[in-house]
Amino acid sequence: MKYFKIQATRNAARYKIDNKIFDNVTQRKLPFEQRNSQGKLSQYAICPSCLNPIQLIGLSHEIKVSPHGKHTGKNIAGLPQWNAQRYKYCPFASHKEYQKPNDEELLQEVDQSVIELYDLMRSQFDKVVYVIQNTLHIKCSDNFWANALQSYIINRVYLYPWLSEVNLPYIFAYRGMQHMRCFGQQFEIDSEIYNALAKLKNVKFEKTNINSQYAILRNSYGCYLNLLFRFSDHQQNAVCGEQLIETMMFCVDDADNGKTVFEQKISFDETYFMNTVRSKRAVHYRNNRLLDIAAEKMLPLL
Amino acid sequence: MNIYDHNEMNDKKVVLESSEEIVCNNCPETVIFHLKDNNHEFSMGLSTVIECLIFAVQCGELPKLPLSWLTDVDRANYSSYSEDERNFYFDDNFPRKRE
Numbered sequence: 001m002k003y004f005k006i007q008a009t010r011n012a013a014r015y016k017i018d019n020k021i022f023d024n025v026t027q028r029k030l031p032f033e034q035r036n037s038q039g040k041l042s043q044y045a046i047c048p049s050c051l052n053p054i055q056l057i058g059l060s061h062e063i064k065v066s067p068h069g070k071h072t073g074k075n076i077a078g079l080p081q082w083n084a085q086r087y088k089y090c091p092f093a094s095h096k097e098y099q100k101p102n103d104e105e106l107l108q109e110v111d112q113s114v115i116e117l118y119d120l121m122r123s124q125f126d127k128v129v130y131v132i133q134n135t136l137h138i139k140c141s142d143n144f145w146a147n148a149l150q151s152y153i154i155n156r157v158y159l160y161p162w163l164s165e166v167n168l169p170y171i172f173a174y175r176g177m178q179h180m181r182c183f184g185q186q187f188e189i190d191s192e193i194y195n196a197l198a199k200l201k202n203v204k205f206e207k208t209n210i211n212s213q214y215a216i217l218r219n220s221y222g223c224y225l226n227l228l229f230r231f232s233d234h235q236q237n238a239v240c241g242e243q244l245i246e247t248m249m250f251c252v253d254d255a256d257n258g259k260t261v262f263e264q265k266i267s268f269d270e271t272y273f274m275n276t277v278r279s280k281r282a283v284h285y286r287n288n289r290l291l292d293i294a295a296e297k298m299l300p301l302l
Numbered sequence: 303m304n305i306y307d308h309n310e311m312n313d314k315k316v317v318l319e320s321s322e323e324i325v326c327n328n329c330p331e332t333v334i335f336h337l338k339d340n341n342h343e344f345s346m347g348l349s350t351v352i353e354c355l356i357f358a359v360q361c362g363e364l365p366k367l368p369l370s371w372l373t374d375v376d377r378a379n380y381s382s383y384s385e386d387e388r389n390f391y392f393d394d395n396f397p398r399k400r401e
């Protein structure tokens with residue numbers, strides 16, 4: 001991995017693994033730098049994904065490897081207790097122990113991490129929607145998002161073991177928007193998805209006067225449009241133990257004949273969502289209608 | 303038992319004046335029907351029409367609906383009538399044949 005945290009929370013900042021940054025952020029205080037019984041100094045931090053203790057390798061120049069983090073696999077004084085259950089869902093876990101994403105598996109208990117991600121969704125639902133709309137080149141109605149959120153809650157996607165603050169908007173779409181209708185939603189003109197749908201028989205795009213870059217998907221008169229969003233194949237690949245590549249397939253199916261009419265691989269942006277959450281820029285003004293929907297639908301866990 | 307006056311009902315035969323498709327981003331209705339009798343004009347959303355239809359099915363006034371059709375209606379309407387067994391009979395219409 002190439003990032004570390006110094007607090008074991010979902011919201012905690014991620015820092016690049018680098019000698020200067022480590023020095024700045026931790027000032028080499030305990031428990032982040034410790035000496036073993038032989039007097040050898042080691043640097044520790046927290047895995048940004050599974051929140052387990054990691055040892056930072058290659059910070060000093062004595063070994064010629066690019067700086068990276070390695071799970072300790074055991075308890076380290078002053079750092080969170082080693083959690084083997086969480087480790088197996090960590091994309092940076094060893095290949096032998098890593099459990100790949102699948103749609104059936106859910107965590108059995110509501111732990112602190114689950115609560116933090118649930119609260120993050122509730123307090124930042126407008127920004128979750130902002131990120132996913134920009135990623136998919138669509139704009140959907142509040143009613144659509146209320147229903148996607150309903151589905152997210154009913155299916156207890158907040159217990160999806162691979163959920164993190166990085167992939168929250170993407171996994172929200174992955175499970176929440178599953179099999180929802182495209183009809184009546186807005187698509188960005190000239191985007192791949194727009195062009196694929198515009199070619200279809202019975203599809204009509206209507207320009208709006210709200211936003212000139214988007215058009216609403218309508219049916220031609222007398223023809224029922226049965227186009228549905230579909231997501232599949234969530235994958236995590238920690239390339240060379242460093243950069244995390246997370247992807248899913250984004251498709252539109254025609255449920256009348258079972259054909260897939262659009263297909264695109266979506267790569268998750270590792271920093272987009274949390275940067276948007278922290279951003280004070282005016283473009284990220286809060287959408288109170290969406291926040292009200294989240295407050296109403298997401299009752300406190302426990 | 304008659305709970306309404308037949309003559310009055312005949313006088314006040316409701317007719318569909320017009321319908322309009324809604325292209326409002328935040329409106330839950332996709333179609334609004336404008337209705338009129340001798341004395342009144344009023345509007346009704348498509349979701350109310352479906353609710354009336356389901357009511358008639360549950361009373362036994364109309365036959366049950368095909369599950370494939372009702373599932374599509376639920377998706378269009380954000381409803382869950384296809385989860386209630388009183389409303390549908392099982393059909394295996396896939397791929398959908400509509401013509």
Ligand SMILES: [Zn+2]
Pocket residue numbers: 047048049050051052071087090091092093
């Ligand atoms: Zn980890």
